[in-house]
Amino acid sequence: MYRYDEFDHALVRERVEEFSDQVARRASGALTEDEFKPLRLMNGVYLQLHAYMLRVAIPYGTVNSRQMRQLAHIARAYDKGYGHFTTRTNIQYNWPALTDLPAILSDLADVEMHAIQTSGNCIRNTTTDVFAGAADDEIEDPRPWCEIIRQWSTIHPEFSFLPRKFKIAVIGAEKDRAAIRTHDVGLQIVKGEDGGTAFRVFVGGGQGRLPHIGQEIASAVPAADLLAYLTAILRAWNLLGRRDNIHKARIKILVASVGLEAFREEVDKHYATLRHEDLRIPEKEAERIKAYFAPPPFEDLPKASAPFDRALLADPDFARFARNNVRRHRKAGYASVVVSLKPLGGVPGDITADQMDAVADLAERYAFDELRAAYEQNLVLPHVKLDDVPTLWRALREAGLATANADLATDVIACPGLDYCSLANARSIPVAQALSKRLADMDYQERLGPVRINMSGCINACGHHHVGHIGVLGVDRKGEEYYQITVGGSPDEQAALGDIVGKSLPADEVAPAIQRTLDRYLEIRAEGERFIDTVRRVGPDPFRDAIYETLDAANA
Amino acid sequence: MLQTLEGVQNGPRLSVTTPLDEVEAAAAATDVLVLEFDAFRDGRGFSLAAVLRERGYAGRLIAAGKVLPDQARHLRRSGFDAVELAPGADAAAWDRMGQAFSGSYQPAVDPAPTIWQRRRAASNDPDLQGLADRLNRETAGKDASEILKAALDPALGLRVGAISSFGAESAALLHIVAETDRDVPVVFLETGQHFLQTLSYRTQLTKALGLTDVRLVTPDANEKATLDARDDLWRTDADACCDLRKVRPLARATAGFNAVITGRKRYQAATRAQLKPFEVLDGVLRINPLADWDADDVEAWLEAHDLPRHPLVEQGYRSIGCWPCTRAVQDDEEARAGRWSGMDKVECGIHLGRRQVAA
Amino acid sequence: MKIVTANRLSDGRVIYAGVGSQPVEGIDQASVLDETTAEIVLAEVAGRPDIFVNPYLVEVQGHVPSGRDRLKERIRSAGPTVGHSVAGGVG
Structure with a gap:
């Protein structure tokens, strides 16, 4: 993974000093809260319901054991002993004091981490495929490009005060495991006409109040011109995007209102007058960065592993874990292992300091010292020898991290909701917990197969409910929590927004309604169909009926 | 700042x-x-x-x-x-x-070198003197275009920029640069003391040659406010004025380059009598494709390619810098005799090594 | 009736305006005020941005939030309604 050099180190240190200066000016009254707010947000500091919240960047979700242990230390020393992984592959702390924040940021800088631009109207953490560098269908590892984008976008002079936030995701395979079409800009690595690396560019995707699926604005931008092209897009939006209405400020609204063609013309106009030579990524710099992402020293191993196969036969619990949480690897004899942060009945994405330490030890021991944060709010050990998976599994089970539900119905994505968030209208966590308890039977979950359920506590959609196979959105009805259900959303290369099936439900009706939906799928699915396939084939109606039939009967 | x-x-x-x-x-x-x-x-x-x-x-x-x-x-x-x-x-x-x-990753409008450029300069500490010697050998007897092409060979991995005063002879070099690669960055020191004719000539020539990346480099506003608020430093200390308006801005503007193309020629001054096409100055490769040209060569080139002339040439100016320190010359004088005339000064300093300036 | 609430600048914790408009942490220590007095106290604490961040009024019956945002205000006063994955409770 990427390591800081003297320049990176200097920059994060200087950022800590700058922030300390800002905190001091806020305390002295030199900065008003209105002035301070955007500055603290650009360092990941929110003011939530109960306390400040710090969002620490995990660039493109990659972290090593030393960094993970430091995250554990921060949870213990400055917080309440736990953290929360987000759909932007960052980690949040819910309880830090403002006065401790400079020290926390300094501790982060010690391990080459920061909280720069994890919030605010600027370019946010770039996300990618959690299996980057491990997946067998990838044409190129997207992470070096994420790192280049990270550096280019860090404290950008022109793009730090944008109309609204701006999110970029990059993938290196046809299969989209990073939901690029739900991003302001989504980048897919393709082969250019000259055989070199190029980027297929999608623009104007986004969730929130007015969700849009990104549209293709360019089919193959040569890699060297990527930053020039991104600059042109951002410049066009920065100058023309709306600033009068926060809900209409994202680039998706601009693209939708002027139309893709007109927006492309505007981008091309800026592209034509840019200083291309300056923005061309120096080849040496690209090579320097790529070298950090070279594959780890894999051994040449046979495809099959005797210890792995023996454990499959010997232990049905391990077999279940292997079926659901172990993923194929590009290198024979290796696998990627999903560490679920969705214990049955637990808080999606939460992890304790002890668990962080445990998973750091395991990464160091079994996974070339590398961990990934997945946007599904799980962790992944990307490169594990099949021979080691049984031992790893036992250690994970010891730490309470071996729930065998990756991509199953209880692998629920959920935002913190009204229990923590000052923007929320309703709670998400208790609803996710109730659902998880109701669907806890692992045999039942496996019978259902992969199904993604997403929950957001408000229309800002941090839980990505629009693109959940089943989405749940909390709304406020005269001071009471209600939940609107959508069916048929999808974040991948067949990205789609879910259909709202009907009127919203009270909290305790949500889990039963979702179970009826899933049961209906089991009744009507064709051979080999996943939940989303069935929804795509038959539409939302059968599921709407399933959701409301009992309710209607009860209310009749 | x-x-x-x-x-x-x-x-x-x-x-x-x-x-x-x-x-x-x-x-x-x-x-x-x-x-x-x-x-x-x-x-x-x-x-x-x-x-x-x-x-x-x-x-x-x-x-x-x-x-x-x-x-x-x-x-x-x-x-x-x-x-x-x-x-x-x-x-x-x-x-x-x-x-x-103390640093920024991304290129922007300001001339300060970016972290990317500084990394490159640091890692790109190849044996420039060896490279200069080799290129001098390999290009012996070659013409200016071939010298330039050798320097721009991507295999060398050099980050090349040109500097030009848009003066009396500049069109020849810029024409050769443009014919080779119109996108080569060209740095122009906007001292704030140029003849108006120079500024309009710069615009005219840039357009005629199709140069895409002419960069204007100005003195640092705060330095200028401190050292020369009334724009008359040249009267009392021409060296300090050149330092403020040329040497320091150029150092900032070219920090990202490890190779710089200049239009200097041996014939121009005694200080330039030993000039070779490739030389190393302060860790930067200097490329001087016109080193062995004389005034007639320049004239012939401008004529042959019908290039626009600096408007002051017909008034007797043959080397043109800032207006306070430039005069026209007589036919029997050296071309640069009109620069800092009456002072013990021949060079502004941008073509001298740092150590020499300090001496 | 109304109470005045905000978050404390230094640590972000929920505070209320208590006796003498002093910051207090417990909602039961908050001064319950009529409309007019509440506005006066709100203006007063707004003038102390070194302690009170984003102060506003909350409708209450007794010391219990009763307005449209009552759920949010109850959660603010009592803490999250859920624990976290392992510890099962938040201190």
Whole structure:
């Protein structure tokens, strides 16, 4: 993974000093809260319901054991002993004091981490495929490009005060495991006409109040011109995007209102007058960065592993874990292992300091010292020898991290909701917990197969409910929590927004309604169909009926 | 550094909410433009400044209105020269925040070398002297175009820029550069003391040759305010004036390059009698494709390619710098005899090594 | 009736305006005020941005939030309604 050099180190240190200066000016009254707010947000500091919240960047979700242990230390020393992984592959702390924040940021800088631009109207953490560098269908590892984008976008002079936030995701395979079409800009690595690396560019995707699926604005931008092209897009939006209405400020609204063609013309106009030579990524710099992402020293191993196969036969619990949480690897004899942060009945994405330490030890021991944060709010050990998976599994089970539900119905994505968030209208966590308890039977979950359920506590959609196979959105009805259900959303290369099936439900009706939906799928699915396939084939109606039939009967 | 100004500044004043084309139209008609931020969160001003600079606006650009000290470097790097402080603003905070960071990753309008360029320069510490010797050998007897092509060979991995005064003989070198690669960055030292004819010639020649990346490099506003607020330093200390307006800005502008193309020729002055096509100065490869040209060669080239002439040539100027320190020469004088005439000075310093300047 | 609430600048914790408009942490210590007095106290604490961040009024019956945002205000006063994955409770 990427390591800081003297320049990176200097920059994060200087950022800590700058922030300390800002905190001091806020305390002295030199900065008003209105002035301070955007500055603290650009360092990941929110003011939530109960306390400040710090969002620490995990660039493109990659972290090593030393960094993970430091995250554990921060949870213990400055917080309440736990953290929360987000759909932007960052980690949040819910309880830090403002006065401790400079020290926390300094501790982060010690391990080459920061909280720069994890919030605010600027370019946010770039996300990618959690299996980057491990997946067998990838044409190129997207992470070096994420790192280049990270550096280019860090404290950008022109793009730090944008109309609204701006999110970029990059993938290196046809299969989209990073939901690029739900991003302001989504980048897919393709082969250019000259055989070199190029980027297929999608623009104007986004969730929130007015969700849009990104549209293709360019089919193959040569890699060297990527930053020039991104600059042109951002410049066009920065100058023309709306600033009068926060809900209409994202680039998706601009693209939708002027139309893709007109927006492309505007981008091309800026592209034509840019200083291309300056923005061309120096080849040496690209090579320097790529070298950090070279594959780890894999051994040449046979495809099959005797210890792995023996454990499959010997232990049905391990077999279940292997079926659901172990993923194929590009290198024979290796696998990627999903560490679920969705214990049955637990808080999606939460992890304790002890668990962080445990998973750091395991990464160091079994996974070339590398961990990934997945946007599904799980962790992944990307490169594990099949021979080691049984031992790893036992250690994970010891730490309470071996729930065998990756991509199953209880692998629920959920935002913190009204229990923590000052923007929320309703709670998400208790609803996710109730659902998880109701669907806890692992045999039942496996019978259902992969199904993604997403929950957001408000229309800002941090839980990505629009693109959940089943989405749940909390709304406020005269001071009471209600939940609107959508069916048929999808974040991948067949990205789609879910259909709202009907009127919203009270909290305790949500889990039963979702179970009826899933049961209906089991009744009507064709051979080999996943939940989303069935929804795509038959539409939302059968599921709407399933959701409301009992309710209607009860209310009749 | 971004200059901090007290009181209301003169010049057309536009809100950053003004559409780009109107801002561009206003900029075309002025050499001082004030862009007023209605809210510090409204970042349009940064893009407006960057676009104006990239499209060639060389006048002064002043930020005004609601801006925070924490935006000092954003303003500077987007192309602003100065900020008009609101009454009661804390100038110390502006200075402090303006210097909060010692480096920036991404290229922007300001000439300071980026982290990417500095990394490259650091890692690219190849044996430049060896390279210069080799290229001198390999290009012996070759013409100027071939010398230039050898230097621009991508296999060498050099980051090459050209410097030009857009003076009496400059068209020849720039023409050869443009024929080889129109996108090579060309640095022009906008000392603020050029003849108006030089400035219009620069525009004319840039267009005629199709050069895509002519960069105007100005003295640092704060340095200038300190050292030469009244623009008359040349009267008392021409070396200091050259240092402020040429040597320091060029050092900043070329920090990202490890190879610089110049139009110097052996015949021009005694100090240049030993000039070779390739030489190393302060860790930078100097490429002098015209080293063995003389005045007749230049004249023949300009003639053959029908290139535009500097308007002052027909008035007897054969080497042209800033107006206070340049005069026309007689036919029997050296071409550069009109530079710093009457002073014990032949070079401005940009072509001398640092150690020599200090001596 | 109304109470005045905000978050404390230093640590972000929920505070209320208590006796003499002093910051207090417990909602039961908050001064319950009529409309007019509440506005006066709100203006007063707004003038102390070194302690009170984003102060506003909450409708209450007794010391219990009763307005449209009552759920949010109850959660603010009592803490999250859920624990976290392992510890099962938040201190």
